Amino acid sequence: MNAIQVAGVTVELDRVRVLHAVSCAVSSGGWLALIGPNGAGKTTLLRAVAGLLPHRGTIRVDQTDLGALRGRGRARLIAYLPQVPVLPPDLTVGEYVLLGRTPHLGYLGAPGRGDRRKAAEASEWLDVARFAGRRLGSLSGGERQRVRLARALAQEPRVLLLDEPTGDLDIGHQQQVLELIDDLRRSRGVTVVSILHDLTQASQYAGHLVLLAAGRVEAAGPPAAVLTEDLISRVYAARVTVTADPAGYPVVTAVRPPPSSQPSR
Amino acid sequence: MIHFRVSTRTLALAAAAAASAAVALAGCGSAASTPAGTASSPAASSPAAAAGSSFPVTVTASSGSVTIKAKPVRIVSLAPTATEDLYAVGAGPQVVAVDQNSDYPPGVPVTKLSGLTPNLEAIARYRPDLVISYQNANGLVTGLGKLGIPVLIEPAAATLADAYAQIGQIGQATGHLTQARRVVAAMKAQIAGYVRQAGSSHPGLTYYWELTASPFYSVTSSTFIGQIAGLFGLKSIADAADKASDGGYPELSEEYIIKAQPRIIFLADNQAADGGQTPATVAKRPGWSAIPAVQDHEVIGLNDDIASRWGPRLPQLVAEIAQAVERASG
């Protein structure tokens, strides 16, 4: 069963067509990684699936048409974390995570004991409960990402849409965050769609890849099918080799010929 | 960490409830205090309490009727003209406080009170039983009315008849109606005398009445001042310059004044505080030597206070104008 089904989606921004009849799907509890060069339309596609952009074509989440979902209903289903967040520096971690309960509150409602408990649980799961009283402005990069994920988790979503969740993190924190997301996926059956720059990471964590270029789907399928030298070097205009690591995941490596008198190909 | 959670809804309701309770409580206070307030005036409730007075009296002023229950003995005046009127009709001993601008007759009980921005509490401190002012500013009438204090508003007079009427009203309100009538009769006689002597028809005799210099504000013949000058048949050069929005006090340019060639110039701004303009300074103004009034030395500096009030010293103003007219036409 597909948690997300995107069919023939076209999006225009400022009268420029950014996505051309894009189609893809993710099964429930799966992880789809959107890859492609800068400007390919990955963020636009993610925002369209988040219900934040008008589009032509259909997007169905959990068998429901996105257009039929409104505001809070949609937010109870889908959690979206943009690439560059707005983090009010003086807000505490606890208050920020509690914002994730917004879709579950009535218009004039206030967070109740149950909401606070769920927010606290989400914070504990991401190991940020111990600095619930700290200001957002005082957190490190890794802590910030975990706090953002805690807020998304507090929403109790079925679908998690992440735009570059590894951002400026160092390699250790990148792994930590990706492991946490994968934990989430496996233990709660949350469907994940993420945009990832690092192609190797995409192959290690996502079961399904969609390669976008110039607003069109160039390839879709499991990592081994999509991450081929021909495809990647053509689409990215880069020189790469694709090998496999001990666990069998394709590893994409950038290649640089040694400086010599021979002209580069 | 203990969370103290006050739902804002609860707080909003509580605040609203507290506010309405406070307002209701104090509102009950207002209903109770008004009858007590009106009983605070001296207990001379029988009409024939004092010889020659006829209280309670209802005075009809230009701003409406005011009822005064008994002869006032603690009067507060917030207008210099009203102060002069009060003392002229013999109510001086009944006055306890006058505003900061009242300075005549000498020796009046000057205070820091202001008729421009009256402070209700400060006025109340004098426990007056009658307050006279020239404008109803800051809710003076309603505010003092809540304290049971009657307020008489005597605004700037528009005509001589107005000025006489105000003296009569103040006399009536203070129990000196007879003397007020005598004062008015004397004023009328004096003024008539000056007019007879100097003549009431002087066609072609124009004047420029200066209220301020740079910018030059003047008066038209339709204003109070203009009407007094009109007793002698004088015409103000400002008449042609007046627009509806100026209300009779237009601003004139120097060229206009010079071209209008007035025969007399009256300076109502010669006190230092008003601008310190004297015949000498006027003669020095470039281009003004072309004006007949300057050439014939018919530039007269007036007493600014007398020229800006409409009280019992009006005959002095008329006398000065009469002198100027006699000289200019002689």
Next chain:
Amino acid sequence: MIATRGRRLRPAWAYGVAVAFLVAATLVSALVGAADLNPIATITALADRIPFVHLPSGLDSLDRAVLFEIRLPRITVAIMVGGLLSVAGAGYQGVFRNPLVDSGMLGASAGAGLGATLAIVYLGSAGPSAVPVAAFAGSLAGVAMAYLSGAVGGSGTTTLLLAGVAVGLFLTAVQTYVLQRSTQDLQQVYSWLLGSLSGATWQQAGEIAPYAAVSVAIVLLHGRHLDVLSVGDEEARALGTHPGRVRLIVVAACALAAASAVAVSGLIGFVGIVVPHVVRRVAGPSYRLVLPLSLLTGAGFLVLADTLARTVVSPAELPIGVVTALVGSPVFVWILRSTNAVRT
């Protein structure tokens, strides 16, 4: 007690301090004034009004009338106006995510000024009683103009703010033109523009009470929504709210609050921008707290400012806008320095 190095007061403490401040300010204000009422007798007279409490008051009937008809109404109006301006300012700051926004923004002050000017200049003798209504209507009209000009779909808050500036400048220019043509009304108009609470009556308080209650209630109830807006329009939408709709409702309610205040008091600046800041420094940025605390603190602040305005040069009065700026600025700077937040 003051939060230092980024730590804040607990909500319970913050409410306690704010309420205590308001009560203390009210008490002090009730006890001082140009009428020189005996303080003990005043307290007794006030206590006597509490139900079931009967105390012989030491004040005679005139003094009691001064207390209940002149002083208390003025204090009550100060409480209402201070609270309204602070809540409006805080609400606007939440909507625009901009700490430099005041309750007079979006053409509210300029519209009120123009309304009052038109009433004074063109309505002659009916002018004085028409001024509050004209100022109220002008204020709302100003905000409506700014909103219609600036709330272009999807344009965000900057455009709206700029539209407010443009509308404000335009309305002020019209007002200046009208004044230039009738200079004899200058003094009356400017004394209104400078703001004053003298002549406040129970009737005034009663007239603005319904608008005040409705507008304040609406703004307070949207505190949580303003918190959601603080993470930006896109994430707020992702969390299920409608930023544009929330903005419209809160702006309308704040405009109503500011208009009600301006109608009875004239233009009083500084309160709407500074009080929310002080509250934020001490109690944190969450609007669920900042809004009600601003209401209480702003009320107390204006009561104190008015007390100073009417006693410092008694019997003359300082324009209250001057007092709020003169007193508020140093206090604001002191708060800024002593609650020096940790910066990353």
